[in-house]
Amino acid sequence: MKRSIILSILCFSFLTGCSQHSEEISVDYFSLIRPEFTGKIAYETTDFVEDYWRVVGNTGFNKTIYLIADSLQAAGYVLEENAKAEDRLTYRIEKRAMDNQTWEPISASLQIAGTEKPLLLSETNRNMTYLNSVSTPKEGIKAELVWIKSVDDLNTISVKGKVVFAELKARQIYKIAIEKGAIGIITYDNPDYLQPEKNKTSIQFRSLPSQNDTNFWGIALSYEAKEKLTAKLKKGSTEVMVNIQTKRYPSEELTIIANIKGSVLPDERLVYSAHIQEPGANDNATGVGAQLEMAKTAAKLYSESKIEFDRTMTFLWGDEIISTRRYIEEDSKRAKGIKWGISLDMVGENTAITGGTFLIEKMPDPSAIWTRGNDKHSEWGGDVLSIEDMKPHYLNDFILSTFKKQGKHANWVVETNPFEGGSDHTPFLKANIPGLLLWHFTDQFYHTDNDRIDKVSQETLKNVGTAALVSGLELVNAGSNFALNQISDLERRAIERLENEFQLSLKAIKTGEKIDDEIVILRAWEDWYKKAIATVKDVVPNTDNTVSSAIKKAHLNISSKSNEFTKSLSETK
Ligand SMILES: [Zn+2]
Secondary structure, three states, rough: OHHHHHHHHHHHHHHHHHHHHOOOOOHHHHHHHHHOOHHHHHHHHHHHHHOOOOOOOOHHHHHHHHHHHHHHHHHHOOHHHHOOOOEEEEEEEEEEEEEOOEEEEEEEEEEEEEOOOOEEOOOOOOOOOOOOOOOOOOOOOEEEEEOOOOOOHHHHOOOOOOOEOOOOOOHHHHHHHHOOOEEEEEEEOOOHHHOOOOOOOOOOOOOOOOOOOOOEEEEEHHHHHHHHHHHHHHOOEEEEEEEEEEEOOEEEEEEEEEEEOOOOOEEEEEEEEEOOOOOOOEEEHHHHHHHHHHHHHHHHHOOOOOOOOEEEEEEEEEOOOHHHHHHHHHHEEEHHHEEEEEEOOOOOHHHHHHHOEEEEEEOHHHHHHHOOOOOOOOOOOOOOOOHHHHOOOOHHHHHHHHHHHHHHHHHOOOOEEEOOOOOHHHHHHOOOEEEEEEEEEEEOOOOOOOOOOOHHHHHHHHOOOOOHHHHHHHHHHOOOHHHHHHHHHHHHHHHHHHHHHHHHHHHHHHHHHHHHHHHHHHHHHHHHHHHHHHHHHHHHOOOOOOHHHHHHHHHHHHHHHHHHHHHHHHHHO
């Protein structure tokens, strides 16, 4: 179902544009980008943005938008409303009314009554206050703390006028806690990948829904604070002093979009997307910064006539998933021309400190159904997909091979993970537009108040930004040569994949797996790669017989390898 929709969109864009395609020039984009892209702008932008706890409409979010605008302007992008027809580099800030008030934290403290020092202070733990918490009275409150060990406890233990403590997720308890008259919640539920017993002071940020009629607050604890608080609770009745000050006020939602207009196929485009909201440095001040340096580097090289853009390159900064989804959904004509989407999210990690590696999260391929061999999910985790979810496309292998070139050049580790979702690549995929994610995981400081600038590496920002921009330039200028290169690369990778899967299946059969099930896996990869190879047609006119016959030849070679392996599997004893 899904694939046929992709193909019809691709044919449409081809019909409207590819016949005018200019002659493809082969450019070594790495040699042009590497001397320019130092990661300095990306790092400095990250440093500015990470100072703020960002959510749509608040001070930090909007300051980020205007910083990007000023920086784009300085690089030669013209505000759309002032742009002349010949201006190829433009930007705009979209403003929208918000249904709910925006929010920002001011200060917070938590203290056990009868002790001398606060247990937590916002100066050292800025994620302690739940997003959307209201303020306590200025002088704070003192109240009894009630330990709730399960949701059911809220039906048997009185919490009216009291504060609830639970080692549960807020969404499991906050509604009923409000109904029962509790004034706030204090929770602890840090996941194991944060290594809480080692990173004792980290608090992973937590949220309440936007509050209009309620007056509720939440405090999330670090492991250390949780240990101290539970020790006190075990001794008997405990009172806490809580002072939370936050700001809630009407605002507007801003999104900033920059374009470098294509000279040949301006309605066809690549969209890069980076989300601004969330409090971290790596998540996602780095995506904001890397994407800004990409936009500025592209502008500089264009102004020096070193690069051209056949298709349009778009850079979008906004609210995660929401802004990207809206960009796709609100203009169906524009959406038809979006050929690729790339999400930059957590792209500047100093992995020596954060752990994990750089990852390319692939569009759904069979590794998201049968995750085995070298394929591994991140600790973020993913659902097991089915054949209907597959999105065969050349984008996965193309991006991987481009990033591997940077990896080899810079001695930098590039890995992949099967599709998991949760960032700006998902709206593209939902709309049947090829899309993937550039990110890092595991990060032992993910979503915590220890995700600060000291965990960010300019070197990583440089590597990701360079490879992402090179990939984009190749895509927006892709023609027959690009298509032919992809066909031979994909054929080689398909055969490598079949060989690997064949070996894994042999082992699986020895451990009792059914032969037929193993054949299904190999056939799924064969099918995925054959379909992925056919998608290169989206960058060439369909009168291009060289490409068509290269596709046919690659299909035959893949089929014959697959037949050989499946025959061999079926003869396994
Ligand atoms: Zn993020």
